[in-house]
Structures are given as structure tokens and as C-alpha cells.
Amino acid sequence: MDKVLLFIPNTRWLNRRAWMMYPQSALILTALLKDEFDFDVLDATARDMSEEECVKYIRSRRPKTVLVSGLAAEYYMQYHHALALAKEADPRIVTILGGVYPTVLEKEAVKDSNIDYIFMGHAEERVGEFLRLAISGDIKQIKGFAGIGFKDGKGRVIINPVKSYIASVKKMAKPDYTFFDGKAYVRQDTKDYQFNSKSRSLPIITSYGCYYNCVFCASRTISGRGVVYRPEEDVYDEIEFLKDKFKVENLVFIDDCFLGDRKRIDSMLNTFIKRRYDLTWKVATVSAWYLDKKLLSLMKRAGCTQITVSVESGSPRVLHDIIRKPLKLETIPPIVRMCKEIGIDLGANFVIGFPGETWFDIRQTFRFAETCRFDLTHFHIATPLPKTDLYEMAKKKGGLPANFSFIDPDFFGFGRGFITTDEFTPQELMTLRAFEWDRINFATPEKTKKAARMMGLTIDELNEHRKQTRLKCGIHV
Numbered sequence: 001m002d003k004v005l006l007f008i009p010n011t012r013w014l015n016r017r018a019w020m021m022y023p024q025s026a027l028i029l030t031a032l033l034k035d036e037f038d039f040d041v042l043d044a045t046a047r048d049m050s051e052e053e054c055v056k057y058i059r060s061r062r063p064k065t066v067l068v069s070g071l072a073a074e075y076y077m078q079y080h081h082a083l084a085l086a087k088e089a090d091p092r093i094v095t096i097l098g099g100v101y102p103t104v105l106e107k108e109a110v111k112d113s114n115i116d117y118i119f120m121g122h123a124e125e126r127v128g129e130f131l132r133l134a135i136s137g138d139i140k141q142i143k144g145f146a147g148i149g150f151k152d153g154k155g156r157v158i159i160n161p162v163k164s165y166i167a168s169v170k171k172m173a174k175p176d177y178t179f180f181d182g183k184a185y186v187r188q189d190t191k192d193y194q195f196n197s198k199s200r201s202l203p204i205i206t207s208y209g210c211y212y213n214c215v216f217c218a219s220r221t222i223s224g225r226g227v228v229y230r231p232e233e234d235v236y237d238e239i240e241f242l243k244d245k246f247k248v249e250n251l252v253f254i255d256d257c258f259l260g261d262r263k264r265i266d267s268m269l270n271t272f273i274k275r276r277y278d279l280t281w282k283v284a285t286v287s288a289w290y291l292d293k294k295l296l297s298l299m300k301r302a303g304c305t306q307i308t309v310s311v312e313s314g315s316p317r318v319l320h321d322i323i324r325k326p327l328k329l330e331t332i333p334p335i336v337r338m339c340k341e342i343g344i345d346l347g348a349n350f351v352i353g354f355p356g357e358t359w360f361d362i363r364q365t366f367r368f369a370e371t372c373r374f375d376l377t378h379f380h381i382a383t384p385l386p387k388t389d390l391y392e393m394a395k396k397k398g399g400l401p402a403n404f405s406f407i408d409p410d411f412f413g414f415g416r417g418f419i420t421t422d423e424f425t426p427q428e429l430m431t432l433r434a435f436e437w438d439r440i441n442f443a444t445p446e447k448t449k450k451a452a453r454m455m456g457l458t459i460d461e462l463n464e465h466r467k468q469t470r471l472k473c474g475i476h477v
Contacts, residue, residue, distance in 0.1 A: 002135050004037040005063035006030075006179075007054070009082035010044035011075055018045065021195070022185045024205055024254075025069040025099060025123070027175035032127055034178060044082075046184035051085055058089035064135055065094045070101030070109070073386070074412045083114040094134050098123065102149070103162070103222055104386035108407055110149040110157055117142075118149040121162040122208075122223070124169045165224025166208045174234045182246035193347060193376055194284045194308055196456040199249035202242055203284075206235045206268075210256040212287075214312075215323050216351065219256055221387040227257045232268055239277060250305075251281040258283050259290035266295075272302035282306040285349070288331055293338050300342045306454070308347040309335065314368025315361040322354050329368065336372050345454055348374040353382040353417055353429045354390070355397045362424065366436045375447075376454050377440055379433045381417040381426070394419050415474040430473040437474070438466050 006029055011019040026041055033039045040061060044054050058066065066086040070079040083095045098119035102109040110118050117134055119127065126147065133142050142148070147162040186200040195203070207230060209223040242248040259265050280303050288309045299307075311332060313319045319327060339346040350369055352362045369377045384391035386406050394400050399419040404411055411418055415433070417426030442448045452462040 001036070001038040002065070003061060003063040004033060004039050004065045004067065004131065005058065005061055006039070006041045006067045006069065007058070007082050007086060008041065008043045008045055009068065009075075009078040010049055010054075011078055012045070012048065013051070013081055014077050016075065016078065019072075019075065020045070020185060020190075021203065022046075022180065023069055023071050023099075024175065024203070025071065027177060027180065028123055028173045029067065029069070029127065030178055031173040031176035032123060033131070034176065036128055037131065041179035043179070043181055043184075046181040051081070054082070055085050055089045058086055058093075062090070063093060065096065065131060067096050067098065070097055070099040073101050073105060073406055074409075076101055076105075076109075076407050080112050080114065083112060087114045096131075096134060098127075100218075100222055104218055105406055106149050106159055107157065110151065110159070116150065119147065120149065121147045121164070122166040122169065124166070124171075124173055126164075165226070167224055167226030167228045169228055172208075172228060172230045172234070174230075175238060177241065177245065186246055186248065190456075193306075193451075193454040193456070194282065195252055197250045197252075198456060199280065200247055201250040201252060202246065202248050203252045203254045204235075204238060204242070205254050206230050207255045207257060207260065211260060212326065213324055215354070215393070216382060216385065216388055216390040218385045218388050223256075227260050229261060229264060232264065232271070235268065236271060236275070239279075243277065243279065249279050251279060253281060253283045255283075256285070257287065259286055259295070262290070262295075266298065269298045269302040277303060279303055280305045282308075284308060285310050288327055288335055291331075291335050291338075293342075296335075296338050296342050296344060300344055304344055306345040306347065307339070308349060310349045311369075312349065312351050313357075313361070314350070314365035315357070318354060318357050318361050318365075322356050323351070332368075332372055336374060339375075345375045345450075347376045347378065347454070348372070349378050349380065351380045351382050352433065353419055353424060353426075355393050355399050355419060355421055357382075357421075357423065359423050362429075362432070366432075366440065370440045370443075376451050377437070379437050380414040381429050381433060382419060383414045383416075384418065397421070413475070427473075430475070434469050434472075434474040438470060442466065 006026055042057055068079050068082050086093050086095050094116050095114060096117045096119055097109055097115050102118035103120040106118055106120055130145055146160050149159045152158055186202055190196045207227050209227040210219045211227055286307050286309055312323050312325055316329060319325050350365055352365055384394050399421055417429040441451050452459050
């Protein structure tokens with residue numbers, strides 16, 4: 001069988017912070033490829049490997065093809081660095097870059113001379129066939145394959161657009177943990193309350209895609225409009241496996257639309273209770289319009305300890321006319337009360353700084369967030385992502401810097417702010433965001449204590465974090 005290596009670069013390379021979130025794509029690719037190819041995974045992040053160690057490993061394995069999955073533009077340099085190392089190990093290796101990064105920034109990604117092909121969109125039902133073509137060198141067939149990019153013999157860039165999305169996949173792959181190093185990932189020691197945990201914790205995903213069309217989100221570019229759900233039994237099997245193999249005590253559901261199918265979620269929650277999993281779990285983001293007391297009570301009984309609602313704005317005009325989010329703000333305060341009664345920690349996400357948003361709208365958002373009394377509230381600054389309506393809106397209205405680039409580290413992150421309008425500047429947004437975050441979340445000793453627990457910090461550590469947030473306007477990395 002042909003040898004295929006999935007190379008996960010060390011996210012610490014090039015002076016970046018370590019991203020200790022195991023790529024779900026590795027689990028899917030393992031399931032899709034390990035039976036047809038001599039498949040292996042080199043996880044340089046988990047093993048904290050140097051460039052030299054990676055080159056040595058690749059040479060020892062002698063793969064015909066090296067895959068790199070680019071999950072975020074923020075780490076694009078690490079992905080390209082990994083591909084260069086693969087070619088250094090053996091120039092004859094066929095290199096393929098897939099994932100979110102080449103899907104949304106295909107023209108930038110394909111320029112790299114160390115890349116033979118980029119692979120855009122989902123892997124299910126496509127990646128095996130494409131690998132066979134790439135390994136065989138069948139250029140005629142490759143040229144007609146949808147959702148890939150490459151340079152032809154004359155150096156011209158060829159981009160074949162994606163024609164199908166994840167929601168059209170008939171059978172979802174069951175994640176395969178054969179090559180997963182659980183020891184490196186079960187301890188999430190971060191300040192991100194949605195993922196950190198004092199217990200052994202891992203993320204899990206039960207569905208892909210989203211039904212909605214928020215202006216700032218790239219989900220529809222990556223996955224299309226719609227949701228595809230994994231078979232329930234596959235989810236239960238995965239949970240049992242994580243408990244038995246890695247002694248997991250806490251799960252974080254990272255679906256974009258976890259509660260989208262009420263009949264399905266009721267069935268899953270009742271099964272959690274029936275099987276007595278004896279673990280806790282969080283949901284990284286939920287759509288508030290799905291929540292009611294009956295569902296929240298069932299979630300609590302099934303082990304849920306925390307959810308985060310994405311409210312986005314306290315201004316109805318911004319929420320509906322700019323963001324396009326089908327949320328009624330009057331539904332939020334009752335959810336806060338229900339969560340407090342039931343005993344589920346509740347976080348909330350808000351976004352400020354949209355083109356067309358006024359200073360009054362922004363202040364309205366902070367007022368709404370304060371009156372709701374969430375357990376923890378995060379504020380983000382509207383950041384244009386590739387192929388989103390927000391980017392097109394900001395570009396059209398001339399609000400972006402002349403040198404704005406999706407692959408310039410100066411424009412990474414959701415805390416800096418890059419859009420300027422007649423109503424606000426990025427510096428104003430950064431300052432306001434940092435100080436309002438501090439004022440609203442830590443208004444009383446009780447709230448401060450609760451926030452420290454959710455963030456996994458001592459009071460002293462939290463106070464230092466608050467100090468640095470004020471000094472640096474929230475830009476820690």
C-alpha cells in the first residue's frame with residue numbers, strides 16, 4: 001500500500017503560542033484513509049518536536065504523500081513550514097494542503113512552491129479518490145477534480161471550485177483515534193473558560209455545519225448552508241471510548257448547531273442519563289432560540305455544567321439588520337434566570353464594531369450585557385474573515401487599512417479591531433472592550449469568584465490577568 005503521512009506541525013514553531021486543540025480532521029482522515037493506505041500521523045505539537053526531528057521522522061517513514069491540514073489562517077506559516085520540511089525530507093513527496101485555510105484563501109495558499117495541491121472543502125467521499133489520482137500522477141483526471149488547486153506545467157494557478165458541501169454527505173465518518181496522543185490534550189490549561197478544565201477533558205463534535213447566515217461567519221463558505229448529523233450510536237461509542245481509553249471526565253461539544261434538531265438532542269440527552277456516563281460536559285456555543293426550561297433541565301440531568309449563548313449585540317437593529325441573527329433579545333433574560341435556577345453556568349458572546357453600527361449601538365450592547373448578569377461575558381471586535389459578507393461590507397465602505405491582509409499577523413485575532421468608521425476607531429473599540437469586560441464581569445466579589453472558577457484561575461491569577469488586559473487593551477498574544 002502507498003504510504004500517506006498526515007503531518008500536524010508544531011504550533012510553537014516561529015514563536016507562536018501552542019494550540020493544544022487536537023484537530024478533528026485528523027480523526028476523520030484516519031477513519032477515511034487507514035484501511036486503503038499505509039497511513040500514519042506525525043503530531044509535532046503533541047510531541048513538541050523540532051524541525052530536524054520531523055525531517056528525520058519523515059525520512060524514516062518514506063511516505064509517498066504528505067498531508068497537512070490547515071485549520072486556521074493564524075497558523076498559516078506553520079503549515080507552509082511543515083510542507084517545506086516534507087520537501088526537504090524528500091523532494092519527490094507529493095504534498096497536499098487541506099482544511100479551512102486553503103478553502104477560504106486558496107489563491108494565497110497555492111502560491112507556495114512546496115505545495116503540489118491544495119484540497120478545499122470536506123474530505124468525506126472525496127479525499128480517497130483524490131489521493132489515488134495525486135499518487136498516480138493522472139494529470140488529466142486531476143484537472144477535472146472539483147475542489148482542488150494546483151499550478152500547471154507553465155506555472156499557472158488552476159483553481160477548481162468546490163461543488164459539494166458537508167451537508168450533502170450521505171454517511172459520516174466515525175472519528176478514529178488510532179494515532180491520537182491523548183496524554184498531550186486531555187489537560188486544557190488555558191484562560192478560555194469554554195475549553196479549560198481541571199478535569200481530564202476533550203472536545204467532541206456530533207454535527208457539522210450551520211443553518212444560519214450571520215454576516216461575520218465563514219461557516220457557509222467552509223461547510224455550506226445546512227447541517228449534517230452524525231449517527232447517534234457513533235456518538236455514544238465515541239464517548240464510551242474516550243472514557244475507557246483516556247479516562248476523560250469532561251467533554252466540550254463544539255458543534256455549530258448542537259441543539260438544531262430537538263428530537264435528536266432529546267434522544268441523546270436521555271441516553272446520556274440512561275447510560276450513566278458519570279461525566280460532565282459543556283457546549284461551546286448554543287443558539288438561544290432553542291432553549292427552554294424543559295430542555296435546560298434535561299441538559300443538567302444529563303451532565304451539562306456550562307453553556308455559552310452567542311447573543312452578539314444588545315441593539316435589535318444591529319442584530320437583525322447588520323448581523324442577520326434571528327434572535328429576539330427579550331428571550332435572553334429568562335434564559336439567564338433559568339440557568340441560575342437549574343445550576344448551569346452561563347457565558348455569553350458579544351461582537352462590537354460592525355460597519356453601520358453607531359456608538360450608541362455599541363453602548364447599548366454593553367448595557368444589555370450588564371443587565372443580563374451572565375456568569376461570564378466575552379466581547380469581541382468584528383473581524384473580517386475571508387469570503388464573509390463582513391469583509392465585503394468593510395472593503396466596500398473603505399473601513400479597512402490599505403495594507404490589510406488575511407495572512408499578516410498584525411491583522412490576526414478578535415481583540416484588535418481593524419475597521420474604522422465615522423462612529424469609531426479600532427483603538428476606541430479596543431479600549432472600551434477591555435475596560436467594559438473588566439467592569440461587567442468583576443462587579444462584585446461573588447462575580448469575581450465565579451469567573452475565576454470558570455476560567456480555571458486563582459483570584460490572584462485572575463487579578464493579574466485583568467491587570468494585563470487593561471494595560472494591553474486585551475491583546476495578550
